[in-house]
Structures are given as C-alpha cells and as structure tokens.
Amino acid sequence: MILLIGLVLRVMAVVALCVTGATAWMVLEVHRGIHDEAVGSADRVVREAQELAWRELTWRGSAGRYAKYAFPDWRSSHTLRFISPGNCVALTWEGEATQTQCSGLETAGGPAPAWFEALHRSLLGPSEPVRRSITLNRREAGTVVATPDPGAMVRQVWRQVRILVGTASAMAICIGLLATVVIGWTLRPAAVITRVLARLEQGDLAARLPRLRSGEFDRIARAVNALGHRLERSTAERKVLTQRLFQVQEEERRTLARELHDEFGQCLTATGALAAAIEAGAPDRPDLHEDARAISRITRQMMQTLREALAHLRPPDLEEFGLQRALQRLVATWQRRETPTLRLAVDGNLSGVPGPVALSLYRVVQECLTNAVRHGRPTDVSVHLGVSVDAVTVIVRDDGGGVPGDIIGAEGHGLLGMRERVEALGGRLWIGSAGSGFGIEAIIPIAGHALERSVHPPAHPASVERGEVSGSLERVAA
Template sequence: MNLAAHLGLRLALVALLCLAGAVAWTLAEARSGLAHEAAVSAERIAAQFGRQPGLGSAGPAARLAGDSPSAAPAVLTLLPGICAEIRLGAEAPRRYCGDWDGLDAAPAGLRAALAPRAEAVTAERAVLYRGRAVGSVTAWPDPQAAASRIWRQVRLAGGLALALAAATALLGWIATARLVAPAGRIVRGLERLETGAPASPLPRFAAAEFDRIASACNGLAGRLAAAEIERIDLLRRLVAVQEEERQVLARDLHDAFGQCLAAAGARAASIEAAAPRDREDLREEARGIEAVVASMRESLRGALARLELPDLAGAGLVEALRDLVAQWRGHVRAGPSLHLDAAGDLSGLPPETSAGLYRIAQELLTNALRHGRPSRVFLRLEAGPGAATLTVDDDGGGDPARALAAPGRGLTGIRARLAALGGSLSLTGTGSGLRARATVPMPA
C-alpha cells in the first residue's frame, strides 16, 4: 500500500469516528430536546389548569372542560409528540397526546430500542390553585414520535457528517497524493540509476524534505557517473595493457622458444643423419625427437595465432574473421561446420573496436567448439544504425544460466572488453543450443 492510500485510510477512519461522534451527539441532543419539550408541556398544562375557575372545588364530581381528547383544552398546550397525564384531586387520571403527523416513521428496530428511553424522560409539575397544590401533570415524549424525531435528526446530521467525512477523506487523499508525488519520481530515478540507464537530474521540489532527497540523489548520480567513467577508462587501459602483453609474449615465444625448437629439430636431424648404420635405435630416437619438436611447433603456431592480432587495419575485420574460421576448420576437419556471414558497412569501426570484436569472436568460437558438441556454428557480424553486432549461434546444447555462472575467465574477459567499448553481452538459449550476442556502439 502506497503512502497516499495509507494516509487516505487514516483520514477515512478519522472521518468515521467523527461520524460516530456526530450521531452520538445528535442522539443526546435530541433526547435533551425531548426532555425540554416535555417539561414545557407540563408547565403549560399546569399553568392552564391553575387559572381555571372553580378548580379549588375539584373532586370526584368535577369535570374538565370537554371529556374527549380532541376537545380537551390540555391538548392545545401540548407540543407535538408529547403525551401528558393529568391528576386532579380524587379524579381519575386523564391522558392526552399532542398532534403528530406520523411522517418519517423510524425503523422498527430503532423504535424498539428508543421506546424505553423515551418513556423514561418524564417531567412532572404540580397544579397550583391560589398557592395550593390541587393536582399534578406528568409529561413524556410519545415513543413513536420521539423515535421519528430522533431518526429524522440522525439522518440529517449523519448525512451531513458523512458527506463532510467523504469530502475530507477525498480532499485529504488528493492533497496527500500530490504531496508525495515526488517520491515516485525519486524512486524511478533511483531505479534507472540502479540499471545504469542514463537519467536526467531530478528537479527541485516544493517540499523541503523531498528537495533535500532529490539533491542527495543527484549528487549520488553525479558521483556514480564519474566513478563509471573512471571504471571504463581503467578497463580500457587494462585491455590495452593485456593486448600489449599478448604481443610481447608472442614475440618472446616466437624469438626464444621458436628458435629453441628450430635448434632442437636441427640437432635431431643431424643426429639421425650422422648415426651409424648399425644404430637404428639412435636414428629412431632422433626421429621421435623430431616428431615431438614438430608437434611443439604446431602448438606454438596455434598459441601465436591466438596471441597475435592480425593486420586489422590492412586486411579488415571481416577478412581477419574469415582467416580465424579457416584456422578452426583446419583444427576440426571432422567436426562441426563453421559459417561466417558479414553484413553492413564496417569500415568505420575504430581500431580498438575491431580488435575487441576479433578477440570476442576468438573467445566465443573457442567456447562453442571446446565446451559443447555442436554440429554447426554460425558467426555473423552485422553493422546496424549506430551499433555493430557479433552473434555466435550453435546447436551444441547448454544452459545460459549455467554458462553465465560457470567459473572461468572467458565470459569475464568478454564483459570487460565490452564494458571498455561501451557495449553489452547477452547469452540466450535457442532450444538446440546457445546464442551469444555482443553489441558495441559505432561512431555516427
């Protein structure tokens, strides 16, 4: 649940509590009003009878003016919805109720709940004639009328309170949503920062707290961008140093080890030629040494081919890849078929990008042929708008997740080269094998 919804629920809860308070206050106020009306009605009737001539002789034979409730003078002084009981001397008690139109009848449950309380609200006044008490008047709210009045007031007050509560909750939610809206922009900025995607600086916000957070995020983004530039620069230097070391190692192997192998081969040939005719064993040993030397020369040529870069500036990257594929075809004569496809204009590739793509192609072909059992391997180099893509497909099986998690420096070195070039690597499954795709930017 987001912050706006959380605060909106809090406001709604507060509004409901206010609604409950308003209903309780309305009930108490309605009961107080009914008690006041009962008291007023009792006082009016007592005052009316106190002014009636001949009341002092009231007795069993005395009668009030008019026997029927509709004609009784007491009814005229009763407020609507109020009932009264009049006791005068030894006369039988008389009950009267004020007119009530019966509209807005309360629900049955509310009437049943309020009836005992309404009857308990009574007001009693003495009937005084010339300073002497000759009777009493007791007034109370009619339960049906009281329930109706309370129900009407509760509906009015509850409806107003509910409308105000809903409006308060809605306006509070809108205000809160607008207030915390910068949090969403800050989170999206941090997510882009996490993925390494370029992100524009966060703007200034009206809320001081969010403005400080945005300033801190912008500062962090600036420091991370500077650190990323330094990292890429270090990777470029590392790749350059590695390439220089490869060239130095290739020259040393060629100059020192190659000469030693040549000398050993020449010495073995000399021994074979100078051996006596009866020393066939000596000649056999010499031929064995020559075979070992020839095998070591072949291994040395393969190592030099992997260490040395071809003349990419002269022959071009595509020709260098064709030679690389031809070398592998020579190594795996009875193995999988190798195919190379090139598309697009690759003449605008910078030298370091061409060298990086060549090294990546070397490593991807090595991984496909040495760590799987493919029947075919496709290598495709394509120049698109703003980027060059090198793709290696094979049908030798394999799991991309396991390949990415496997120990080794092959994919690590590829990622380092691509990071130095500002590129990326993806490794996916094709159903029958793996597809490795390296993408590097091209100058416009």
C-alpha cells in the first residue's frame, strides 16, 4: 500500500511539474501575443490615419509640402475595428493635442487575484509601448503609440492560466485515478508474495507462489519458491540431525549412568562397608571410631548425590513404569527438596505415547522445574499434560515473577535445548508470561505423525497462538 501511494504521488508530482511548465510557457506566449497585437494595432491605425488624412486633403484642397493639414478626428466606432481588445492607441498630429482610443478594456476578462498580478509584474514587468510614425508627402505628420493596458493584460493572462490550470487539474485527477487503478493492479502480485513470505516466516515451509504474469514478479516468485524448497530441505535435515544428536546424547547419558552405577556406586558401597567395619572393630579407639562415622556420613551423602545424578541422566521409571509414573516421581523428588507446591495433572492416557516423545516430554518438564525453582522464587508450580488423538500438550506454569522479555530475549542453553528438542519432533514451544510468573507450553505430535511432521510442521502445532496458549494456562491455573 505504501508503494502504491508513493508511485501515485510520483506520478502526480510529474503531472504537476508538467502543468507548471505548460503554465509558464503559456504565460510567455500570451505576453508575446499581447505585444504582437499591440504592434498590429499600431500598424493598422497608421494606415487608417493616413487614409483619413489624404481624404481630408482631397476634399479641402490643401496641398504642398509645407501645407497646413486639417487633420480629421479619427476617434470613431469605425476606428475601433483596427485596435485589438485590451490595447490603447494614442495618435498625435503635428501641432495638435494627442487623441487616445482604447478598445475592449472591459471585455479582457475578470479581475485577477492580487497575488497573481503582483507575481506577473515582478516577473515580466510592464509591456513596452509600440511607436509608429505617420508620413504624408515624405513628411512626418504625426505619431501613433500603441500600449497594452496593464490591467487588461493581466486579466487576459489570468483568464488563460485559469483555463489551463482548470483543464490540467481535471486531467491530473483523471490521471491519478487511472494511475491508482493501473499501478494497484500491477502491484497485486506483491501482496501475494508478502503473504507467502509471512507464511514461511511462521514456519509453513510448504507455502509456494503460483506463476505470475509479470516477468519481474515471476522471477521473484521463482526465487522465493526455490528459497522455500531449500528451507524445507535444510529444516528437515536439521530436524533429523537434531533427533540423532538427542539420541546420541541419551545413549551417552545411559552409558554414563551405567558406568557411574557399576563403578562409582560399587566403590561408594565398598567405602561405606569398610567404614562400618572400622567403626565396629575399633571400640577402644575413639578417634578411629569418629573418623569412620564421618566417612560413613560422607559416603551416604555421595550416594544420595549419585542417585540424583543417575535420575537426571537416565530416568529409571520412564522405561519401567511409563511416562506418568516417571513424572510423578520427578515432581515428588523436587517437592521433597524444595519449598514450592508442585502439582501434576494429566488428562488422558500417557501409555500410548511413543518412547522418543515421552522422553522429550520428561526432559521438558525436568528443565521447566529446574528453571522455575533455581531462577525464580515461586510458591506454586503446576504441570499439566493433555493427550489428544494426534498430539500431547504439556503446560508448566509458575508464579515466580520476573520479566518475560528478559528470558525470551536471552534464552540460555536449557530453553534452547527444549525448543530444539520439541521442534525436532515436529512440535512447537511457546514461552511467555502467565499471571505473576512464566508459562511454557509445548505441543508434540505422536504416533505415526511424528516423522511426517518433523519435515512438514502440522497445522495443530503451527496454529498455536498467544491467545490459545494463554487460555490454556488460565485453565490450568483455575
């Protein structure tokens, strides 16, 4: 729309420039024409005065080079035919008073505005009078001076300018309307291209542009389609790679958990047994007895830390008892260690959730609880899971306070990992405010839709809007 307005304004500016140039040229032509009319009036009056003078000589019989001529009074209606409208002609016979005759001063047009009259006088100035001599018997018998009337001249120029500007204004309006229609029709593909680019920005990588009639826009459409193909291919490859990376990460975690359990756990168990043996075998050595008790106490603390690390590396209940039991165990573990009230709500049956999706949901909830407790001061944290036919929704909400923009604008590795994990499975993650704290919502497709939606994002995750998420969070809060 802005481009259309800009182009129309440029067209109107060009029209206004042309009208200005045409007006200036017309003013000069009218000014020159008035001067030419003054010249013609002077020449015609000279011829008429000479004819009148010769008729007077013939009738009165005065002759001779130095005869006293009885010059006639030439001011009559017949003489006005020889004077152009808006001009005044002054005739002076030798030895007689000057006789002045003006023609059509009142018919030269309506009065011009004061500003136009001042502008005309400042730019062009007064018109020069035209002087001619009347010769009889090779003797100058009088003079004729033709002068355009200043007021009549300005009125004539103003009349022509008004006609030209009025006509040009009507043409400019017509040109502006036609230009708006033509340019708007020409720029219609730009709106289509903008809509497709917006869909690509929102994640709909399958959006494509049709063939366009304009060659330039069609080349842009082909470039946008090629970009969409490359984005779709690279996004699919990135999601596959991300899934593989998370698989490798989970395998490394399981391997590390197994090694810690087999090696480090056995060592701690042996250390605890030896400390207990020392404590029992040295009743008469208080110093050894106290050291053995300290070793046992430290060993128990290390065993607790090891169990927590193993639970973080490899959720034991996830494979043995399912996702819902693992989440209940996770929430209970955090509840024992931290002061906030943690609540878990599940709508639907989580037993049918595939393993990769279940593991991702567990990691998302785990990361959300970690961020809520460690980076805020919540008193209540709620976890809600909902299972539909084709997707699982998880919403975590807390009242820990803070500014949403600070977290959204500066996502750490935890939030970035959550987003990549969810998007690798074809889902969407939303982070924002929820009441007096933060809300995180993730939607992940399940079953046979997972692989397909990792390449082509589904309509359900892609349609997660701010209002829908906020409404879900409010329902969980209620």
